[in-house]
Amino acid sequence: MYEKHHKFTEKAVEILKDKGDGAKWNDFHYEHIIPVSVTTTSLKEILPEDLTINKVYEILKDCEVIILAPEEQKVLDGQKKELYPLDGQEVNGAGLRASGSKEQRLNSINAQLHKRYIDNSLCK
Numbered sequence: 267m268y269e270k271h272h273k274f275t276e277k278a279v280e281i282l283k284d285k286g287d288g289a290k291w292n293d294f295h296y297e298h299i300i301p302v303s304v305t306t307t308s309l310k311e312i313l314p315e316d317l318t319i320n321k322v323y324e325i326l327k328d329c330e331v332i333i334l335a336p337e338e339q340k341v342l343d344g345q346k347k348e349l350y351p352l353d354g355q356e357v358n359g360a361g362l363r364a365s366g367s368k369e370q371r372l373n374s375i376n377a378q379l380h381k382r383y384i385d386n387s388l389c390k
Contacts, residue, residue: 268333271388272296275377277335295339299332299371301364327389328368338375352376 268291274282278294285293298305308325334342341350344359351357353376360366360374372379 269383269386271386272331272333272383273386274333274380274383275335275338275372275375276380277338277377278333279380279382281335293336295334295336296331297334297339297342297371299330299368300328301366302329303364305329327387330388332372332377332379334375334377338377341375342371 281293305325305328309322312321337350337352340359341352341357342360343363344350344361346359346361348359349356350359360371362371362374366374
């Protein structure tokens with residue numbers, strides 16, 4: 267299911283390749299690329315008279331889970347004043363545990379989505 271419906275970063279795919287059939291799904295981190303708190307706030311902001319299935323769908327379609335390498339997750343969620351290993355360097359945490367757009371969050375960890383999985387979606 268994961269490989270069919272979720273997007274993977276390049277680093278997560280490296281783990282998958284390195285471990286082959288020995289890869290366990292707990293070797294990865296599953297991240298709502300738009301924080302759940304942002305999604306729920308957007309849903310709550312729909313006025314009752316404006317509530318339609320299409321409005322809900324437009325919000326939920328972006329509520330995707332992206333599979334990250336553990337070090338990517340630590341930087342993404344990490345405190346800005348703390349250093350974390352990423353790409354052979356020590357970098358400051360992004361402080362984006364519960365905030366930021368998809369682009370901000372992916373850019374903060376220099377993440378590239380792997381081309382094999384880029385079109386994966388739970389909405390297909």
